[in-house]
Amino acid sequence: MTDFAVADLTTLTSTSSTPTPSDGSPVDCQPLDCNGLTTREINQALKAIAATGQASVTVLNPTGRHNLAVGLETSMLIRFEGSVGYYCGGLSDHANLDIQGNCGWSVGENLMSGQIIVRGDASANAAATARGGKICVLGNAGARAGISLKGATLIVLGNIGAGSAFMMQQGRMIVCGDAGANLADSIYEGEIFVGGAIASLGADAQVEPLTEADWQMLDRELGDWNVKAQDYAFKKVVCAKQLYNFKPRDFAQENAI
Amino acid sequence: MCGIAGLIYYDPEQYKSFGSTLLSLIQPLESRGPDSCGVALYHDCPTPSQVRLLLGSLQNSDAPWQQVRHWMEQSLCIANWQAIAQVQQVTLDLAHQNFDLSQFKQALHHQFPALHVVSAGQAMEIYKGIGSVEELAALYGLRDFSGTHGIGHTRMATESVVDTHHSHPFTSSYDLSLVHNGQVSNYYKLRFQLERMGAVFETQNDSEAIAHYIYYQLLQGKSLEEALHQLLADIDGTYTFLVATRDKVALVRDKYAAKPAVIYEQPGIVAIASEYRALLNLPQFDSTAKLREPGAGEVNIWSVIPTPQATYASPLSLLTP
Numbered sequence: 218m219t220d221f222a223v224a225d226l227t228t229l230t231s232t233s234s235t236p237t238p239s240d241g242s243p244v245d246c247q248p249l250d251c252n253g254l255t256t257r258e259i260n261q262a263l264k265a266i267a268a269t270g271q272a273s274v275t276v277l278n279p280t281g282r283h284n285l286a287v288g289l290e291t292s293m294l295i296r297f298e299g300s301v302g303y304y305c306g307g308l309s310d311h312a313n314l315d316i317q318g319n320c321g322w323s324v325g326e327n328l329m330s331g332q333i334i335v336r337g338d339a340s341a342n343a344a345a346t347a348r349g350g351k352i353c354v355l356g357n358a359g360a361r362a363g364i365s366l367k368g369a370t371l372i373v374l375g376n377i378g379a380g381s382a383f384m385m386q387q388g389r390m391i392v393c394g395d396a397g398a399n400l401a402d403s404i405y406e407g408e409i410f411v412g413g414a415i416a417s418l419g420a421d422a423q424v425e426p427l428t429e430a431d432w433q434m435l436d437r438e439l440g441d442w443n444v445k446a447q448d449y450a451f452k453k454v455v456c457a458k459q460l461y462n463f464k465p466r467d468f469a470q471e472n473a474i
Numbered sequence: 475m476c477g478i479a480g481l482i483y484y485d486p487e488q489y490k491s492f493g494s495t496l497l498s499l500i501q502p503l504e505s506r507g508p509d510s511c512g513v514a515l516y517h518d519c520p521t522p523s524q525v526r527l528l529l530g531s532l533q534n535s536d537a538p539w540q541q542v543r544h545w546m547e548q549s550l551c552i553a554n555w556q557a558i559a560q561v562q563q564v565t566l567d568l569a570h571q572n573f574d575l576s577q578f579k580q581a582l583h584h585q586f587p588a589l590h591v592v593s594a595g596q597a598m599e600i601y602k603g604i605g606s607v608e609e610l611a612a613l614y615g616l617r618d619f620s621g622t623h624g625i626g627h628t629r630m631a632t633e634s635v636v637d638t639h640h641s642h643p644f645t646s647s648y649d650l651s652l653v654h655n656g657q658v659s660n661y662y663k664l665r666f667q668l669e670r671m672g673a674v675f676e677t678q679n680d681s682e683a684i685a686h687y688i689y690y691q692l693l694q695g696k697s698l699e700e701a702l703h704q705l706l707a708d709i710d711g712t713y714t715f716l717v718a719t720r721d722k723v724a725l726v727r728d729k730y731a732a733k734p735a736v737i738y739e740q741p742g743i744v745a746i747a748s749e750y751r752a753l754l755n756l757p758q759f760d761s762t763a764k765l766r767e768p769g770a771g772e773v774n775i776w777s778v779i780p781t782p783q784a785t786y787a788s789p790l791s792l793l794t795p
Binding site: 280281282299300302321322338341360361378379397 | 729730731734736749750751754761765767769770771
């Protein structure tokens with residue numbers, strides 16, 4: 218196991234004394250290049266840079282590596298120049314990630330708060346079990362998007378794959394495109410808005426009409442991405458709550474017919 | 475967890491680099507499967523009327539290869555015999571005789587119980603073993619392999635022992651190979667049914683059943699596409715697998731989309747890998763290219779453009795019963 222001393226990071230953060238632009242906003246420090254670093258070193262470097270009070274950092278050459286920016290508790294903007302691998306931004310609090318590429322499985326898994334933007338496509342399990350914050354996928358998301366979602370908001374401007382929102386417990390999903398088969402199977406709570414076609418609903422999921430408040434919320438959430446909610450025929454999927462309680466079969470009634 | 479990869483070249487200029495590129499594609503996937511690895515490679519210029527067998531031994535000790543050669547020469551015309559590390563590459567000339575692979579396997583097993591046919595085909599050669607991709611490549615000199623298409627695998631065993639015999643790719647007929655990531659849940663039932671239909675299983679690995687299943691469906695006269703769609707209904711479990719034949723490569727993902735795959739398609743090349751980061755090793759990888767993931771229950775099939783040599787009439791039918 219390599220211990221990565223914070224002192225080693227002086228080279229990475231040496232530009233922190235660079236004068237700020239005239240508008241007073243803090244400038245980016247020197248980018249963090251992943252080449253030659255282990256995943257552990259990259260994540261520790263990100264923590265160290267955040268500790269210096271930098272407002273943002275650009276990460277170069279992520280090359281699809283797994284577990285980047287995992288377990289961070291900083292609102293420093295981390296911009297990934299390229300595609301990332303599995304679990305990016307997972308287990309984080311106050312995350313602020315901008316991924317300029319695609320991401321692998323389970324982006325933002327168990328996110329507590331903050332925002333993750335994926336400019337490309339997300340693979341399977343996007344926002345799995347995420348408890349808070351917002352995960353925005355500007356492309357498509359793969360299978361099981363929002364699986365076991367526990368309170369976060371997942372916005373997908375493209376399509377989502379099969380088995381999405383499986384066992385969702387709380388939170389919100391907004392999908393402009395199509396949803397794959399078995400959407401919201403065994404959902405407990407929460408709501409899913411789908412602008413395109415739904416291949417099929419899972420057990421105990423049902424479509425219900427949107428309220429005026431829903432449309433306003435969609436406009437607000439999608440407005441950030443210059444998308445008009447009215448351009449889509451949004452459907453709202455919620456739990457039918459038919460599986461909440463055990464229902465004994467009335468055999469006497471059935472036999473009577 | 476395992477790693478799988480597939481590669482198809484459409485540009486004959488590139489054929490020479492085929493071996494090294496396929497190996498560089500599976501090498502990063504070692505982290506998904508560190509115990510063994512293997513590749514099925516397809517030649518760019520198979521010789522008409524010739525069939526290549528790779529013979530291996532189930533035991534580590536030296537096999538009596540001289541005896542084997544002598545025994546084979548009694549009934550077969552051997553055009554070339556070459557020892558490559560732990561396997562013997564035997565090229566048969568079938569211009570003037572018939573050859574039945576299953577009969578040969580039976581006879582070989584009877585005569586030399588510790589020996590087996592690793593692969594057989596006009597275009598295909600399978601090399602596999604425990605250890606790293608680097609070791610495999612060095613052992614068999616695979617970086618120099620000139621080819622049109624092929625598939626590769628890095629294994630983390632879940633269902634059967636770790637040895638060369640149980641590592642991927644698996645084959646069930648001439649020029650037919652398979653690499654699989656996942657588990658077959660109805661393996662025993664499937665194996666029982668396939669054995670009743672005449673399949674001879676050589677390992678305890680559940681992935682071998684998929685290879686036999688596909689061959690069985692082809693024998694029934696189904697196209698590869700029909701066979702693979704039927705497979706989605708008949709084989710239960712989690713699987714993303716690649717199957718290669720003389721002229722096709724197919725990628726199949728189960729209806730749960732439980733195992734990963736990423737597809738990179740550009741003019742001149744198709745590459746498939748379990749993870750995106752493996753694709754970065756492709757020469758001239760275009761980072762702006764749109765990548766694609768197969769959906770749940772999706773079957774993708776690519777045709778391989780045959781070389782002029784390969785279009786000669788074959789002395790064998792793929793489906794010799």
